[in-house]
Amino acid sequence: MMKKTAIALICSMVLVAGCGSAENPFTQDNNVEENTENIETIDEEEVAEAATAQASVETMDENTEDPEADMAKASVLPAYEYPGPELFYSVLYQYIIDECGQHFEKADVGIPCLNIVAEDESDKNDIKVWGDFWYYNYELNGDTLEMVSGGSFPGCIHIKSTDEGYEVTEFEMVGDGADYTPTAKKIFGKHYDEFTKMNEDTEAKEKTRAQIIANYVAANNLEITQYKDYGWEPVKLPEENIDSFYSTLD
Incomplete structure (x- = not known):
């Protein structure tokens, strides 16, 4: 000009x-x-x-x-990777990232949160994990991870043990709306009451979520101290050791 x-x-x-x-x-x-x-x-x-x-x-x-x-x-934050030593859970967490994360737009980081109700390893060709599997997307704001999207995916994940490790073969997901209760009862079976009770214990679920975030932060040496949902006060992350937390999953 x-x-x-x-x-x-x-x-x-x-x-x-x-x-x-x-x-x-x-x-x-x-x-x-x-x-x-x-x-x-x-x-x-x-x-x-x-x-x-x-x-x-x-x-x-x-x-x-x-x-x-x-x-x-x-x-830009490092992508989430399961920081524990168990290959089984590494595959399970990554599956939630790939399967559930695809339904949301990308953010600074996506972190899964697994609220496990029960597991059945009696058949190595069909290991079952029942739970309420969450996926959260976060944007970094200072020392705070702010949740921008996410969702719950309750159901049963089927995993096969192979010579190379583990492979997810099926995800039976609870339906929406009017289909929620009948499909949940069918999928969870004898674990349905446990599933219902777990969903009512929001404090325990948030504790699990905070610990998973804290483990991610510690594993990547990040200066993040809290997470926050829209319209809610920030939640401070615990300082518990990663190994001591994941040892409870054995």
């Missing part, structure tokens, strides 16, 4: 010089060399000024973009 203005100004001055010459030919003859020098001087000065101004604008743009890029990089 500034270059176009400089060119327009130069053209205007040439026009003025031309009109003056038409009205007074003798002035044109006597001062043609002087006028030409003036026009050339204006041309060089205006173009130089325009170029300098344009360079300044480009520099400002670069300086404006760099801090934003740096902030964007700084806000």
Whole structure:
């Protein structure tokens, strides 16, 4: 835009010089060399000024973009990985991330929260895990993880033991709306009352959630001290040792 203005100004001055010459030919003859020098001087000065101004604008743009890029990089958190030693739970947690996380837009980090009701390992080809499986998306704000999306996926996950490790073969999920209770009773079977009781104990579920977040923070050496849901007060993360927590899952 500034270059176009400089060119327009130069053209205007040439026009003025031309009109003056038409009205007074003798002035044109006597001062043609002087006028030409003036026009050339204006041309060089205006173009130089325009170029300098344009360079300044480009520099400002670069300086404006760099801090934003740096902030964007700084806000990226490491992806969640199960920090415990058990391969079985590593596969289970990753499955929740892949299967349940796909229903939400990406955020700074997605962290699963498994509220396990019961497990049955009697058949290695069909290990069953009943529970209320949550997936939460968080954005980092200072030292706080703010939840921006997430959801509950109750049901039974079937896992097969293989030579390579473990593989999820099926996820029986509880239905929505009117289908919720009948499908929950069918899927949880004898564990249905335990499932209902667990869902009513919101304090215990939040304790599990806070511990899982704290373990993620500790495993990645992050300076995060709390998490927060929209409209609620922040919740401080516990300082319990990771190993002592995951040893209770054995």
